[in-house]
Amino acid sequence: MKTHDTKVVGHSVLKIDALGLAMGRASFTDDFTLPDMLHARLLTSSLAHARIKAIDANDALSLPGVAYILTPENSPRVFHTTAGQGFPEPSPYDSVMFDWKVRHVGDKVAAVAAVTEDIAEEALRRIRVEYEPLEAVFDVERALAPGAPVIHDEAEARAVIPVTYEPKRNLAAEVSFSVGPVDELWERSELRFNGEYGVHRASHCAIEPHIAIAYLDADARLIIRSATQVPFHARRIVAQVLGIPAGRIRVIKPRLGGAFGGKQEVILEQIAGLLCLRTGKPVRLRMTREEVFLTSRTRHGQRLRLRSTVNQEGRVTMLDLSTVLDTGGYGSHGLTVATNTGSKVLPLVNRTEAVRFSAKTAYTNLPVAGAYRGYGATQGSFALNVQMDEMARALGMDVLDFWKRNHIRQGESSPVFQALGEGTEGVPMTIQSCGLEACLEQGACAIGWAQKHGKNQKGRFARGVGMAALMQGSSIPRIDMAAASIKLNDDGSVNLLVGATDLGTGSDTVLAQIAAEVLGIPIDKVIVYSSDTDLTPFDTGAYASSTTYLSGEAVRRAAEDLGRGVRRVAGKMIGEDPATLVLEDGNVKSPRSETSLGDVALRTLYQEEQEQLMGTASAYSEQSPPPFSAHFVEVEVDRLTGRIAIIEYVAAVDCGVAINPVLAEGQTEGAVINGIGYALFEEYLMDSNGKMRNPNFIAYRIPTTRDFPNITTILVPTYEPSGPYGAKSISEISINGPLPAISNAVFDAVGIRLRHAPFTSDRVWSALRSI
C-alpha cells in the first residue's frame, strides 16, 4: 500500500459549512423569499389508476388570490423521464407534466399558484376532476401476466436507448446475462440452494421536503433554486419539458436538507418554472410531507430469487440471481437499479464457474420508485448474504470462514463487471484495492464474533450475531463526468467552483481538502461554491457514489493545473526552475528561496504580465472501484413478542483513503441507522386500493435517538490508485448491511430465517410460532 504524507487530506478538518448551519443561518432553498412570490400546490390523484375525462378549474380560478392553474389541458405534453441521469437517459420517457391518466395514488393532476399556500390549497379543493376509474394492478407478477391492465397504453412512451421496453406488457425494463454452465452446475450439484427474498418499498425521509423556487432575472432568464442532487440534469430536463434552450435556464443548488437519492428526480422544477413563465412572478413549490411519501420517489421493492451451488471445499461454484422490481407508476431508474442489483453484488463472490443474472422491472399502480442510497445493491446484498449464511450452515462452516474462501480480492476481477453496465455493456475491471478481508477480521473482532456466534440460546430473550459482506461502486464508468475550476485571489486564497453537489454529506469539505492538499494551503483558504449551472463547471451530480472519487479527482487535477501556473510565475519571481518548486504552507518554495501564493497573486493580478491564474479540469473514469465493507450485528430476540433489539452494530469499511475520517464515519453511521430502520419497521402500509395508509411521520416511523444502538465504525485503510489521494466512495455502501446482517443474526439467535423484509415484530412472532 502506498502511503502519503498528507497535511489536509486524511485529517478530520471541520466541515466547512457546519457552524453556519448550526447557527441556523439562512442556507436552504426555502430560506429565501422574493417579493410577490406565489405559492404553488399540487393536486394529486386519490385513485390508483384512472383516465381523466374532464377537468374544470374555473371555480378554483375565480378564487381571489389564485394566479394560475396548470392542468393536462394547458401544460406541455412532452414525454420525458424525471430520473436525473446522464443523456440519453437509461430510464424510459413515460412521463409528462400532467397527463390525462393517473397511474398511482399521489400522481400529479394539476398545480395551482396563488398568493398564499392556504388559497392554493383551497383552490385545489375547487378543481373538479371527472375520472373514469380503471382496473389497477398492485402486484408485479400480476402486472407482468397476460391480460393485466396496461398502465402505459399511450403511444408516446418509449425508451431512448436500445434496451428492452415493452409498456404493453407493463415491462419497464429487462436485463440479463449468463456466463458459464449455470443449469448444468445446478443439475449436477449435491449442495444447492434456492431461496426467495422480498425487499420492500421505502421513503428516503430527508427531513427537508422537496422544494423548488423559480423566478425570472432582469433578462427574463428562468432561475430555479432547487433542492436537487442533479442541477445540470435538472436544467436539461426543464429545458426539454418547457421547450426553451438550456442557456435560458439557471439552476442553483443551495444547501440541501438531505437527499439520499430522493432528490435525483426532477419533479418540481419544471412545474415551478412553467408557473413562473406563465405568471411572470416568482413561484415557490414545496411538497408536503404526505406528497414526499406519495408523489416523490421510493426504493424499488423487489422479489428476488437466488439459486446457488457450492462444492465440498466450501467454494461457491454458481450464482443465479433473478429479480422482479416494482417501479410503480413510472419507470424512473427502473433499468439501472435492476442492473445494479446484480453488478454491485455478484462480483463479491467471484470464484464461481458460472454466474447468471436476470431482472425485470414492472409497472404497477403504486408509488413511483427511483434512486435510493444503495440503488439495487441493498436488495441484492440481502439475498446474497442470507444465502451465504444458509450455505455456510449447511456446510457446517462459520460463515466468516466461508466468506473468506469466496470473496473477491485485489488483483482479481469478475465477469459481471463487463456484463452489466447502465443500459449498455459494462466495463471490465480489475480490483486495485480491496480491504474486505481486513474488514471481516477487524469487524468480527470488534463484535466478539468468536465468543458470540452460534450460541443457540434458550429462554425468552435470545441473542445472536450475524454478518454481511458488501460492495458498491465509485461513479458510473464511462458515463459520469465531473469538472472543477479554481482561481487564485489576492491573498493566496482560492475559489473552488464545482458542479459536484453537496447534499449534506460534506463533499464541499472533502473537495476543499483535496484542493488545499495540492496547493499546500490551509483549508480556510479554499472558498467552495457548489453548484450553480451558470457559475460552476458541469458535474453529472451527486449519485452513484461518485463525488469523492470522481469530482475529487477533477478537483485534484484542477488544483494541479493552478499549481503549475503558480510555479511558473513563482519561478520567474525567485529565479528558479518551476519544476523544482514545492507548494507548502501557502508558499512556493525551492531549497534556496521562496515566495507566497499571495505575492504570486498580487503580481499576476496587478503588477507584471497580468493574468488570472486559474486551473480547470474534468474527470471521467474507465472504472468504478468498489468500496468494500463487512457488517456485524448482535441482536436480542424476544420470543414472546417477536421484538428484535439491536444490541451492537459494527461496520468495518474500506473506502480507500478516507479524505476526512470523521465525515466518512458519519456517512457510515447515518447509512447504518437508515438501514436498521428499513430492516425493522420502515414500511409503506398500503390499503387494497393502492392508497398509502401511513403517509406521515406519525405512522411511518423512522429511527429516533431512543432507537439507536451502539454503532462502531472501523475505517480500514487501503489505497485506490485510480482515486484522488487513494480515495474510493463511502456514502452508499453501509445502507446495504443491516437487512442481511440482522436476518442472519436472528437466525443465529432463534433459528428462524427471515427472507422477507421488514422484520416487524409480528412477522418475527409468526415465524417463531411456525417452527
Place this chain on the structure above:
Amino acid sequence: MNVCFTLNNAPTELDVGPGERLVDVLRARGYMGTKYGCGTGECGACVVLLDGEPVNSCLVLAPRVEGKEVITIEGVGSPLQPHILQEEFSKAGAVQCGYCTPGMILSSLALLARNPNPTREDVLRALDGNLCRCTGYVKVVDAILSAAARMRERKES
C-alpha cells in the same frame, strides 16, 4: 390579531392570523433557522424554546405565545461568537445536512439548562423528538456530551 411576547430576549409585538403556526410566523419575519419538515410535530426541525422548553412550533398557534418567552436558534450564539453547543456540533461531525441541527441544539440547550451533567441516556431521551436522517445520532450525542463538559468547566472557572 396582536400578540405580545419575548422573542430571543427582545419584547416583540406581532400582528398574526389566529390560525397561523408559530413556525410560519417566525419564518415570515426572517427567523429562517426554524425549519419545516413534516407539519405534524414529529420531526422536530421546527423546535423552538417556549418558556425554556422545546416545543414543535408547527403545532403552536401563534396567539398561544402571548406573554411567553420564545427562543429560536437565532437567539443562541452569534455568528462571531457561537454557543459552545454550536461549536461542539461542528467539531464532532454532528452537522451533516444541518436541517435538523437548530432544533437539536435548542433541545440540547433545554436539557443542559436543567441537567448540566447528563448521561448518554439522558441525552438520547431529551433528543427523541428531533429526527435526523443523516448522522445516525452517534456524533450528535458525542457533541452534546462534550459541550456539557465544556459548559461545566466554563461555569466552574
Place this chain on the structure above:
Amino acid sequence: MAKLLPRLEYYHRPRTIEGAKKLLRQGKRTTMILGGGVSLGMIPRKQITDVIATEKLNLDYFIAGEELIQLGAGLSLGSAARQLEPHDDGAARLIMEAISRTATTPLRNLMTIGGVLAGVGPWSDLPVALLALHTTLVIDGDQKIELERFLLEGPAKVLSRSGLVTEVQVQRTGEISGSFMKFGRNTTDLAMASAAVSRRHSPGYDAEIRVAVGGLVARPKRLADVEEFFLSERQGEVDRSSLLDLVSKTVTPRPDPRAEKEYRLNLVTQLIADCWEDLLEEGQR
C-alpha cells in the same frame, strides 16, 4: 405552510372556567377547546372557526398532597413529569412512566393533561396508567367523574353535557406498586398495545389489583377478569397461555394496519404479564 386552522377567526383566551363555559355554550359546531393542540397534527380540523384556549385558565398546577396528586388540566405532560420526579410513591412513578413513554420530549411540552383526556383514543398512554390507579376527573371545576366511567361513556358524551376537564385527581394512599408497558414499532411510536397493572395494599383491606390496557381498543379499558385472575394467582410466574385465553375473551381488538389482531392480543397479554412480573419483582425488592 398552510395554516394549522385555516378557517380560524377567533382565538378566545378565557380567564375563568365560567368564562370558558359561557363561550362553550355560545359556541357553534365549529368551536373547539384547545389543549396542547398536538392532535391537530394527527387530525386536521379545517372547519374550526373558534378556539377556546385553556392557557389562561390557571389550570397548569401540580399539587402532591397526602392523599391525592392533583394535576391541573392545563399542565403540560412535560411539566407534570418534571414535578413528579422527586416523588417516590408508586402512583407518582406509574404516572411518570406512562408520561415518559408518551410521544416525544417537545410534544410532551405541548400536550396537556386535559387535552390527553378529552382527546383519549387508542393512541393514549397516560390514561392507561391513570385507569390502573384510582383516578377521578374534575369537570368544569366542580363536578367529579370516575375516570373509568368517563372512558366507558366516552368523552364526547360526558363533555357535551358539562364542558371541560379541569383537573385529574389520583389517589396515592396505601402502598401502591405499579408498572406500565407499551409496545410500538419503535420507541416513540403510537402504542400497538399498552398495559398498566397496579396493586394497592391499604391497612385493613385486601390487596387490590387493577389492570388496564390500551392501544388495541378504542379507549383504555379495565380488565376485571384479569384482575380476578391475578388475585387468585400465586406469587410466581404467570401462566401466560391462560392469561391469553382470558384476554382474548374480553378484548376485541380494533383493526390496525400495523399488525393482525391475533398478534396484538398476544402482545397485550405479554405486556400485562410483564407488568405483573415487574410488579412482583418490585415487591420482592
